[in-house]
Amino acid sequence: MARTILVVEDEVAIQTLLKRELEFENYQVELASTGPEALEIFRQMHQQLDLILLDWMIPEIDGLGVLRRIRKVDARLPIIFLTARDFSGDKVAGLNSGADDYITKPFDIEELLARIRVIFRHQDQLNEAPTNYQLGNLTLDTKAHQVAYNGDVMQLTQREYSLLLAFMQHANQTMTRDEILDDVWGTDFVGQTNIVDVYVRQLRQKLHALSASNVQIQSVRGIGYVLKEELQDDK
Incomplete structure (x- = not known):
């Protein structure tokens, strides 16, 4: 069954290019040119959409506003930001909001198509072998695609979930940034390794916000990160 991608882009030339290239790859394509149009299509086709390509600079409600509204409803639908804003703070803002x-x-259209394939391939891998993982009171159920701490469900984006899954699969083992990139973004990822640090920071904040959480992502200087349970001393 063909996957459906919503393209949110107001530049006609780019919209036309994306539609043509995605349909050539056998994706079904829905188009929106403004923020309200994108949100309406999302409302109507929420269960049918597999991914959103979202431009930042769109009329009426910008891409960041659209992203934040969607994330209030769906934390897992993959969203790739398309932006002419090259300032790192803008990229971080997009990632922090759930991209x-x-x-x-x-x-480069081939780079974009490669990133889309990575996201879909990783989704398929997650769905192949349902398994439960547990560290302390933190549990991850791959069948339900759900993470909980002491029974309270955590709201994670697809990427945050994939990152936590990688850490849970290698609990108490130090993972290098390259290993994390391979596990979560795929071996053919094209981009900067500091994207790992951005998502680790987001995941840390969500773990820290949990009441009495003793599961932590620790930095290993010069190497990477490790997910560990910090045992409490009985006194």
């Missing part, structure tokens, strides 16, 4: 990836305009 799974970003690509800067002007972009």
Whole structure:
């Protein structure tokens, strides 16, 4: 069954290019030119959409506003930001608001298609072998695609979930940034390794916000990160 991608882009030339290239790859494509149009299509086709390509600079409600509204309803639908804004703070703002990836305009269409394939391939891998993982009171159920701490469900984006899954699969083992990139973004990822640090920071904040959480992502200087349970001393 063909996957459906919503393209949110107000530049006609780019919209036409994306539609043509995506349909050539056998994706079904829905188009929106403004923020309200994108949100309406999302409302009507929420269950049918597999991914959103979202431009930042769109009329009426910008891409960041659209992203934040969607994330209030669905934390897992993959969203790739398309932006001409090359300032790192803008990229971080997009990732912090729930984007799974970003690509800067002007972009290479083959790079974009590769990133889309990585996201879909990783989704398929997650669905192949349902397994439960547990560290302390933190549990991850791949069948339900759900993470909980002491029974309270955590709201994670698709990318945050994939990152936590990688850490849970390698609990108490130090993972390098390259290993994390391979596990979460795929071996053919094209981009900067500091994207790992951005998502680790987001995941840390969500773990820290949990009441009495003793599961932590620790930095290993010069190497990478490790997910560990910090045991409490009985006194």
